Amino acid sequence: NTLSGNDIPILNWSTRYIDNKKGTTLGELLYILDVSEKLPEAYKIYIHISENGTMIFYHNTNCVISCKGKSITKRKKKVLQYGDKLYIEFEDKVTEMELTYKRKQ
Numbered sequence: 001n002t003l004s005g006n007d008i009p010i011l012n013w014s015t016r017y018i019d020n021k022k023g024t025t026l027g028e029l030l031y032i033l034d035v036s037e038k039l040p041e042a043y044k045i046y047i048h049i050s051e052n053g054t055m056i057f058y059h060n061t062n063c064v065i066s067c068k069g070k071s072i073t074k075r076k077k078k079v080l081q082y083g084d085k086l087y088i089e090f091e092d093k094v095t096e097m098e099l100t101y102k103r104k105q
Contacts, residue, residue: 002037003092011035014104023048023056026099041091055080055101064089 002008011033027043041061048056057078059065065072066087072078080086086099 003090003094004037006037008035008037008097037095039090039095045088050079053082055084057086062091 013029013033023046025043026045026047027039029047030037030039030042041063044060045063045065046058046060048058050056057067057072057080058075059072060074062074067078067080067084072086080101082101082103084101086101088097088099090096
């Protein structure tokens with residue numbers, strides 16, 4: 001669901017977009033994948049891939065973000081393993097997104 005009523009299609013991206021950098025933001029990834037939905041807080045949702053294959057997730061937003069039924073609070077890092085899902089309700093209280101960290105098949 002989005003505030004504009006547009007659907008964001010199911011998207012996949014490789015960690016190569018992140019590997020060669022210190023990290024990236026969800027907003028940067030959405031931009032690379034040509035998602036035109038206006039989500040300014042997505043640029044305050046940070047993703048970093050560590051050497052052992054885990055994903056480190058961090059945000060500085062008022063979005064409601066959860067993983068495994070537990071809320072991820074602002075400014076707290078969360079280590080994600082393959083198969084973990086993040087649920088994001090953006091600040092507009094309408095736009096929702098699910099992110100799944102999957103192993104490349």
